[in-house]
Amino acid sequence: MTVGYGYRPRPAGIWRLALTLPGKLTLLGNLAFRTQSPIPVEAGEGLRCSPSCTHSTS
Incomplete structure (x- = not known):
């Protein structure tokens, strides 16, 4: 690969x-x-996914 920066x-x-x-x-x-x-996980063991991808604390 040639790059023309020179100095x-x-x-x-x-x-x-x-x-x-x-x-x-x-x-x-x-x-x-x-x-x-x-390694596949058993049903109910993995992370819970939320389709909205938002986490509200209220």
Whole structure:
């Protein structure tokens, strides 16, 4: 990958890391779930989901 920063390699490296890190994390997640499947929970054991996604205290 060529970045045209020339005399400022640090900002170029920061941009390169910011643009490539999400892809690397996705790859690691895919590899992790390919080797070991998530353990299913029994009915009623998992987190309770609310369709509204809001939590009111009143």
